[in-house]
Amino acid sequence: MLMEAIATGGVAAAAAGAYAYAAMWPESQIFGRTVVAGQDANEFALTYDDGPNDPETGVLLELLAKHNIHATFFLIGRFARQRPDIVRAIAAGGHTVGNHTMTHPKLLFCSPRQVREEIAGCNAAIEDALGSPVRLMRCPHGMRRPDVLRTARSLGLTPVQWNVTAFDWQETTAETVFTHVERGIARNRQRGRGSNILLHDGGQAGIGQDRRASVEATRLLLERYAGSAKFVTPQEWV
Numbered sequence: 001m002l003m004e005a006i007a008t009g010g011v012a013a014a015a016a017g018a019y020a021y022a023a024m025w026p027e028s029q030i031f032g033r034t035v036v037a038g039q040d041a042n043e044f045a046l047t048y049d050d051g052p053n054d055p056e057t058g059v060l061l062e063l064l065a066k067h068n069i070h071a072t073f074f075l076i077g078r079f080a081r082q083r084p085d086i087v088r089a090i091a092a093g094g095h096t097v098g099n100h101t102m103t104h105p106k107l108l109f110c111s112p113r114q115v116r117e118e119i120a121g122c123n124a125a126i127e128d129a130l131g132s133p134v135r136l137m138r139c140p141h142g143m144r145r146p147d148v149l150r151t152a153r154s155l156g157l158t159p160v161q162w163n164v165t166a167f168d169w170q171e172t173t174a175e176t177v178f179t180h181v182e183r184g185i186a187r188n189r190q191r192g193r194g195s196n197i198l199l200h201d202g203g204q205a206g207i208g209q210d211r212r213a214s215v216e217a218t219r220l221l222l223e224r225y226a227g228s229a230k231f232v233t234p235q236e237w238v
Ligand SMILES: [Zn+2]
Pocket: 049, 050, 100, 104, 140, 141, 204
């Protein structure tokens, strides 16, 4: 009886571990196909989550324009509703705008109805600002279930994850963020993979979050790689 209980517990723990991996590991494909990166190790995608933000998004747009590099911005719908002018500035700079849900919930724990409302609401917020459809989506915290990905696709979106984590959603410095990104790029180069780099120009708590470290780390990255790497959007890896 005891052994049985231990064995059952072990299986349950293993199953829970497998579920967590499938639901939360950025590169897992178990719960459905998501775009991570291509096979060319010299291709990078700079991706920014949780905006639009002020003033960091604008500062970032100037910096990217200076280097003639295009990035991808996964926007929170309620911020897009507050600042459609920044959404338009992103698109006007030639960057790709993606869906990051309306209020940034953990979709893993939302009802199917909430999931649909979160994704559809963000699509509407961005499309009202831009007048053109959204094609890409990134799940908040990278958390998904099979039906979350299906719902995204049914709303015209390709789910995008990442394979370089900058850990810039917490208090940090530009040098630390840059070091995390450098490590991720080196690991991807060893594996012969492109780098889908996750950074943050905003924060889910509200517009006005301090993301100067992320902007400064971007400056370091561009100084290091703008001349050698090919910058793409995840759309090119679909
Ligand atoms: Zn986010």
